[in-house]
Amino acid sequence: MEEPVCLIDTGPDGRLRVQQGALQILEQIQQPVVVVAVVGLYRTGKSYLMNRLALRRKGFALGSTVESKTKGIWMWCMPHPSKCGNTLVLLDTEGLGDVEKGDEKHDMWIFFLAVLLSSTLVYNSMGTIDNVALEKLHFVTELTEHIRVKSTNDGETTELMRVFPSFVWTVRDFMLELELDTKPISADEYLEHSMRLKTGSSRHVVQLNRVRQSLRDFFLVRRCFVMERPASSAKMKRVEQLTDADLEPSFVEQANDFCSYIYHEAQVKTMRGGRELTGRTLGDLAEHYVEAIRSGQVLCLESAVESLAKIQNSRAVAEALGFYQAEMAEKVQFPTETQEALSKVHMEAEQQAISKFMKASFHDPDEKHLLQLRASLEGKYRELCKRNVKESHKLCWEVLRQVFASLEDGISSGSFMRPGGYEEYRSELDRGVEHYRSKTGKGLMGEEVLVEYLEEKHVVGKTILIADESLTELQRKAEGERNPDKVKVKAHQGNSHCHWILV
Incomplete structure (x- = not known):
């Protein structure tokens, strides 16, 4: 992606929707995804931080006015800078507390979606953690x-x-010294100190403690990065044009530390049970959650897993089956000479198809979809076996018509219906059989079709033999009548030799 695209925005009906263009991009990503989302008040530099993660000066919309630039949730996908085989997905969210929008519920759903879709959530604020x-x-x-x-x-x-997700708090334009009781502390210690529960029972203290306790309860991994102001106000008005040489060296170092942490520590997005998400399953997840929000349902992770499993496994079955069919179409030339030849290609393609399904499947503990795939593959194989027989049968008959063409012409014209015709017929038939068997590429039905043909010709042969014998007898009698004084010969078979007697 050369630039970000909108993943989730607000439709004309005022409700959230997922953009199909973004889903089509995610559909192509079959690698595990590391998803980093940034949330925070508008005009606090969230987009600039995301652009640094993308190693670009331009990308997510920046601005130097009080107007919020980012609307909804925008997405930028790229090869992961340090984890080969993974894709980094950056999500830049609409700023919270936009005075023009003034929709607290909308802000809440944007925040929840960022939490649910990301593997690392970055909360960006200005000044101090107070x-x-x-x-x-x-x-x-x-x-x-x-x-x-x-x-x-x-x-x-x-x-x-x-x-x-893991939780990262970035504090921008931080001007304080990281000290506690005159001792230097790390940014992480600063965060944990700021999240200590306050004493008191006032409504304000109770609410603040609820936030602190919730952060501790829900985000097991917490990190903090403080960053000084990058440059003067005058320079920040043209922030997209600034290089690191134009920025404060301390900010560049702090920003690089943040980016390095994200690159090396942010994990692949997973669901319950440790199931990793790919780009396409991330898109399915976004659709599921947005639809739940639109319909007023509680966002249930268990139902999300079930929904993803149904969508992804059905897709995985279809794709594995499509792969099998493509492999068989490419590698099998019908008809095959033997059934074993077809079976060998089938077993290889079946194994590869199942392997592809296993890689693409998502939560199939009872192997329902795997069994469905196996049954479909077996059904396709049976169809191919029938086709193999049919193609061979058809080709064999074509070969038979060619090699026995002269024989069939002789039968049709009656040329064999004469004395000595049967011997000629048998000779022509034997030559045809020999010629037919020498032909290759007929497939596995070669002998079966030949037997079928010879059975058809059995009656024809008997008819020719009877005619041959009858006509030969008639011819002999006719010759005897024309030559009555001709010597007639009878052969008598003895026990050990023949005697020829003149009559």
Whole structure:
């Protein structure tokens, strides 16, 4: 992808929808995907951070005004910079708290989708991690109200922790010293210190503690990166034109540390049970969640897995079957000389097709779809066997018509219906059989069709023999009548030799 495309936006009806163009791109990605999504207030530099991850100055829309540029969720897919065989998918989300939009519920769904679709969630904020910044993350307290692991609530928090993404907090324009009690601390320690529960029972403290506790409960892996202001305000107005040489060296180092962490530590997106997602299953997942939101359903991870399994496994069966048919069409020249020749190609293609299914399948514990594939492959093989017999049978008869053409002409014209005709007929038939058997490429029905043909000619041969004998007798009698004084000879068979007697 040379540039990002919109994955999810708002339709004319005011409801979220998935863009088909983005799904078509994801459909082509069969590698495991590492999905990094960024969320946060609008105009805080989220898109700039994503562009750095993409190793581009331009890509996700940037701006130097108070107007929010990103609407919905935008996607950029690229080969992973450090993990061969994986695809990096960057998701840039619409800024939270856009005053022009003013739709808290819309913000909530965008946040939830970022959580559910990503393997690493980046929360981007400005200044410091304080109560105000934590208040903006209040959506995390509503996760269990709108997201379920399964139909029951038993152990929801623990289950969600296992499937939720890792959490990275990036603090932009950070101007403080990382110290605590006069001792230097890391950015990660700064985050954990800021997330300590506050004492008190006021409504405000209770709400802040809920956010802190939810972050701890739902995001097992938490990291923090602080970044100083990249450049002066004047330079930031043309941020897309700036190179690293135009930026503060400390910012460049901090931003590079963040990118290095994402490249090396962000994991492949998985579902329950550790099932890895490819691009196409990520697209299916986005469709499933958006449809659930549109219909007002609770977002259930268990039903998402079931939905993905149904879609992906049906697709995997169809593709494996299509591969098998293509392989057989390419490698089998009908008719085959033997059944074993066809069977050998079938077994190789079947094994490859099953292997492709296993790689593409998604959660098929009872092997329902695998059994369906095996049954379909067996059915296709039976069809090919029937075709092989039919093609061979047809070709054999074509060869028979060619090699026995003179014999058939003789039968049709009656040329064999004369004294001595049967011997000539038999000689012509034997020559035809020898010629027919010397022909190659007839397939496995060669002898069966020949037997069928010879059986047809058995009656014809008997008729010719009877005619030959009758006509020969008539001819002998006729000659005797024309030459009555001709010597007649009778042969008498003795025990050990023949005696010829003149009559």
